[in-house]
Amino acid sequence: MKYEISGKKRFSAFSLYTLSFLSGVVMGLTVAPVGAWFLAWIALAPLWILIIKNEKLKIKNSGEKSSFLIALAWGIGYHGVALSWITGIHPMNWLGVPWWPSLAITLFCWAFVSLWGGIFVAVWATVMARVAQQQPWLRVLIGTAVWCGLESLWSAGPLWWSSLAYTQSPHNLVILHLGQISGPNTVTAAIAAINGLIAEAWINRQYRNKYLAIASGIFITCHLIGLLLYSRPIAQPPAAALKVGIIQGNIPNKIKLLPEGLRRALTGYTNGYLTLVDQGVNAVLTPEGALPFFQRDLMRTSLASAVQQKGVVVWIGAFGERGRSYTNSLFNVTGNGEITSRYDKAKLVPLGEYIPFENILGGIVQRLSPLDEHQVPGLPNQIFDTPFGRAIVGICYESAFPDVFRRQAANGGQFILSSSNDAHYSAAMPLQHHAQDIMRAIETDRWTARATNTGYSAFVNPHGKTLWISGYNTYETHAEIIYRRQTQTLYVRWGDWLTPILLGLSALGWGVNIFWQNDGNTELRS
Structure with a gap:
């Protein structure tokens, strides 16, 4: 044909x-x-x-x-x-x-x-x-x-x-x-x-x-x-400055849950925390699932002991509990060793983190998972308060969903913490992931600290400029000054108002065009 x-x-x-x-x-x-x-x-x-x-x-x-x-x-x-x-x-x-x-x-x-x-x-x-x-x-x-x-x-x-x-x-x-x-x-x-x-x-x-x-x-x-x-210039008042350190642990997923992986994680994140504290940071950010422990065990780790000793805030990627299920979470651990805030990942990866149509597929797909528990999403409209003000949190896949960041910015989030683990994909994925975080920084007009397991960790300013980016498949620590902001862009205040207007104009234009065509046909018949 x-x-x-x-x-x-x-x-x-x-x-x-x-x-x-x-x-x-x-x-x-x-x-x-x-x-x-x-x-x-x-x-x-x-x-x-x-x-x-x-x-x-x-x-x-x-x-x-x-x-x-x-x-x-x-x-x-x-x-x-x-x-x-x-x-x-x-x-x-x-x-x-x-x-x-x-x-x-x-x-x-x-x-x-x-x-x-x-x-x-x-x-x-x-x-x-x-x-x-x-x-x-x-x-x-x-x-x-x-x-x-x-x-x-x-x-x-x-x-x-x-x-x-x-x-x-x-x-x-x-x-x-x-x-x-x-x-x-x-x-x-x-x-x-x-x-x-x-x-x-x-x-x-x-x-x-x-x-x-x-x-x-x-x-x-x-x-x-x-x-x-x-x-437009970016205001950087000294009172709004916040020196944040990130640790890129570089723990391959294939050993993450094995004794070797747990040892490397505890050693790498504890030593990285101490190194960054010596550099005068105000807080330290770790990647998604940096310490694969439940919240009840988190405070018994060497990293928690170092926090109690040094008194510097750390944001730890670990697992929360909800009944017999668990959440992929970021915890705010204060200098005295208390967990004062928790953000649970709301956008889960289908098949990777939960089973769609679980009643139908659960018996088949669950055999592929080493975990007995089920991961569940976080609730909408979460807030994440820190000693330095409210933060905007995105865990891994959430970087693709702008409304997750917009809502938190509208609720008073002053800077972005992006915590990810892209180790199980090819090298193109973390580059695209970084590109997504750049868009979220620009849309919300916020500074961003991004910590990943194997790369690419980065710091991004509100204009989307990457101030520093890590290597790939490397262990790294880095500290950078970011600034808390309370500005609100049109997008943060009103959301996506353009699409409804475009759809409305399209419907109006189509209707008017049909009216003209029908009116013209009526005149020809008369």
């Missing part, structure tokens, strides 16, 4: 899907490890062209199902490349999983997250197929609004990572400052709209210069607004 995409050329269905897939792959190259961020401003345009052309020409067998599959191929290409770091979980011998089952599980996880992302794009394409006969300006408005709306919907669920906005982090800090206006969807809207205008310039050749000029104008205007926000 052949599909006509232009007036002269014909492509086989296979070629059509391959072209869409490769376009998605190009979008996947925008993030680590390649980091070709500039491709994001054109990589969506080919899919846009394929969908609109495919619908407008009314080719045989080119209805919504065809558009759905074309977009599915693009989404699999994008998410499959961007999330390929998930293959780093193989081999899972540290969980006692044999090599071949480990490979099967890894390929399943990679295929699932790629397909999940593909379905997201396919849903968007289904809507675009419905509006293919509308005016180009309306298609751009609707396409942008629906993409932002779907990102909001997907990010409200348990499985989310690769927003269009994060294609610009950490390289294009100027455009990322649009996140202070209405969150990451502000950046996503700019990328989607410009891709749409480029696509419409290709589709409507007679108006090519017009649409390209509008695309260039939006691109320049968005960057000028971002530059204005980026250029």
